[in-house]
Amino acid sequence: MDMKVNYRQPVLPPQAQVDEQDEALIKLIQTGLPLTARPYAELGKQIGMTEEQVINRIAYLNESKIIKRFGVVVRHHELGYKANAMTVWNIDDDKVSQLGACMGEFDFVTLCYRRPRRLPDWPYNLFTMIHGKDREHVLSNIDFLIKKCGLSTVEHDVLFSTQRFKQRGAIYRKQ
């Protein structure tokens, strides 16, 4: 299948270095903290670390940007944000960083990634996830983005989701 080879470039960026203890901690915190008074102590007990060690390691994972965000993870759909559109853009390679940075600052943009094009089937190289209460709301957010970041001449497409088959947190390390 020629298509498949074409669809599999390029390789992923290198991964961060984490030690064995980090691995154990990641395995525990990927599914969430215990909802008890001393959650870090409780996690530590399970993997032979003290409360202080757990706190320090999470702080390290935060500082080294391995953890992007540490807090309450909400489910948008359940909270009334019924519409979401993956909005994709075909941006000149020399402008993608600048425009990506502009789009990534809006709070209704919940993801903003550069990804490879797959020509000829897929010309888009910047992917933004836009949430809203309904379609109209999402489209008005997209218009707002076009205006604020100067995207009126940029080719784009709006892929609304029409059915959610699965949504849960990622499992980085199998239990």
Added chain:
Amino acid sequence: MQSLTDIEKHVLNDFQHGLPLVPRPYQALAEKLDTSESVIIETLKKLKDNGFVSRVGAVFRANSIGASTLAAMSVPEQEIESIAKKINEYSEVNHNYKREHYFNLWFVLTASNEHELNAVLDDIELQTGYPVMYLPMIEDFHIDLGFELDFNTNLNTVGAC
């Protein structure tokens, strides 16, 4: 949405990033909302039970500790349900959506490394008979501070640029 209490709204909105790294983090949140630790814990449990909160914890940067990718397939409309079901069975798949496009099935896969990720993609192609378009992240432009929830009005075009 009307049924949410003020405490619930604050718990949902105010602590999406920067959960305190102190021995009693929920006590620290309680102090900010002028309530008790047990109210915070019970509120989080309730919000989790009714599906508003997925978890309290870490969102990892894509590809920092594992390998993940967005993937897309173009499948006939009459087969999409059964193919989506097959794809859902992989524990590596965490999101799976039908979208309005020629590429109508979009899913996100996460594994501990690229080798495992590729093996799953190969297997999905084998099991479904359709090629998978592989779209790994190259660069992340999003500063993730969570999502400002609007509990009242219809529009939420807050942002800076």
